Amino acid sequence: MMPSSSSSDVAPDPVASRMDVARDILERMSDAFVAIDADGRFTYVNAAAAQIMRQDRDALVGQNVWERFPEALHTIAYQEFQHALRAHVPFVFEAPYPPLHIWVAVRAYPSPTGISIFFQDITARKAAEAETRQLAEAAHQRAEQIEAVFSAISDGIAIYNPAGNVIKTNAAFEQMLGAASPLYYEADSLAERAVLFQVCDVAGQPLPAEQTPAMRALRGETIGSAAACDIQIAFPDGGNRVVNVAANAVRDASGRITHAIAIYRDISERRATEAAFRNLADAMPQLVWTARPDGTLDYCNQRWCDYTGMPLEALLRCDWASLIHPDDLAHTLAAWDAAKQAGKPLEVECRYRRAADGTFRWHLNRAVPIHDAHGHILKWYGSSTDIEDQKRTEVALLEANQQKDDFLRVASHELRTPITTLKLTVQGITRQIQLSYDDPALSPPMHALLARFKGRLERCDLSLDRLNMLVGELLEVSRIDAGRLALHCEPCDLCAIMQGVLQDVRDLWPGRELTLHLPKTPVWVLADADRIGHVLLHLLTNALKYAPTEAPIAVRLTRRAGEARVAVRDHGPGLNRAQQAQVWERFARIDGIEPLQGSGIGLGLGLYLSRTIIQRHGGHTGITSAPGQGSTFWFALPLKSLL
């Protein structure tokens, strides 16, 4: 450290004394100070300078600046220094000094012997300045972002000062006001603005200025999402927009209202859509309605009003259960409650009272819920279609079918009863004859007479069987035509059915060779056993009638591919392809094919009925045949699953 004063025992030298004072000042000041001679050597370095330069100042004095700090040769300091020496002018600059990672502010003054330089470490100040600049930049960016959102948002936004004047609006707001927009800013008062357009309520009644949403917000009222209000802006040219407004006051730290912000959403399109929906709904023949999520009606079309004889307001308020027929009330309400609970479409029929004549008419009610993105029901859309005529037709059809059933039942009974009586009588007389026939006291002519009677009665009995079969076929065809062929299906073993039929046929056609091939285990099908028996009986009777008596007939039941197949193989004349297709037709007649046994060729209904019955069972029929090769008639039924 440099001594701050000379020795005290010597008389003070005025020059030395001034030097001491100057030195003392230089040492105490916070600025750094160095003196450099014309050759660039340090002649003086104060304490502050040594500290900034992080050097021992005694070591520095006498040293050349540019040799000691060669890195400074390329800085502004060197150029300024050289210039100041030559031109004898002071210089000032601020610059970073990278070797020490600091910023310095430099002021230099030429002196007779060189240059006096004051400098300060301004690193902290520079950092503060940079930070301020960054903050300002960030603030600017945020403002830009807000401005961009403000401009881009599709809702109109306006900011009002406490007097109610607009101080800022966005593009959407301006677009909403259209031609009136540029003038809007210039209008100083509410009165002036009123010339540009009029703010009305939704019904079109002008709102007093203090009742506009912006003014209400400026009085501290919150016009928020739930309490948002709809207004109409009416322009002098007759145009208008329907706008949904939310508005809020902006307060300063002390709670004083400084601004109001109002957000305007143009819902004119939505209103137009709603109006279009109403027009459409009114044009429909149905009763159309909408309901809130809880099921309370919020709209009914004109037809509803006409039907119930109530104006819309009354209809929406009334208990609509009172419109429903008391007998239909419970199930209708239950269906509606269930639909609301599940959020699922409603479909229920009920009768509504028509005001015009007090009659109840059947309606089919349908309603679908509209959900939001979260699955909550927003609204129900419903329609009620008058199905009274349809219902009447249904009832009439039911009655007509009942009549058909009744007729067929009566016809069946009335036709079979005399056949039964005849059959019993014929068989009874035959038995009586048989008893007398065996009487040894009978004279031979009488015996011969009884034998003749007996033979003719037996033919009568066979004719009655034939008559009964024909009646049966006619009744079955009538049932099919009336759409009343009802099958009585139950699980049954096809083997048992076939054995029963074969037994009957063997009794009726003694002497014919019939073979039956059955699987070893029962073959279960879901079938009307009587009718399947008739089908097999018919196939067998055909084979017996058309095949030579000496030729055997084989009946075979096989299981394959989920089906039970019953085939009747004969050695009759066989059929060509065209004939094969023809035999299944109703009233079929095949030229050149005549029965060899039995009486008559029947009505041509047997195979038609057989095929229809098999098809009704979900099965199918077929023929394998060729002329001269005999025929195999078969039918297949789906096997009943054992599960």
Added chain:
Amino acid sequence: MPNVVVIDDDEDIRESLRCILEDAGYTVDECANAPAAGTLLTHMLPAVVLLDQIMPGMTGMQFLRATPQIHTTHRFALLTALHMDLSPEDDALRTALHIPVIRKPFSIDTLLRSVQTLDRALAGEHP
């Protein structure tokens, strides 16, 4: 001698059945309609009752419904042409009560077989 009651609205059928059954050794009582049968059957216990399904006023199955306990004391066979004459409900009830059907038209052999089967069943049940 075992007794058979014939309930049928058709006089010819009743007459035929009487002849056949009497020849086979039964005594026969006749009823032309269900209500008359109701009265008759409260007083007698025949071996077999032949009941026609299709009768004016009351069908055979309606008669059985109207007289709910009668099947426990009397043995019935139902005379009918086809399944068609029975509603699914009637047919289910018939099956539940173990009442056999004799299909019209029937042969004498079929009829006698059915009656004998019922007669034996009754005898077996109430020795």
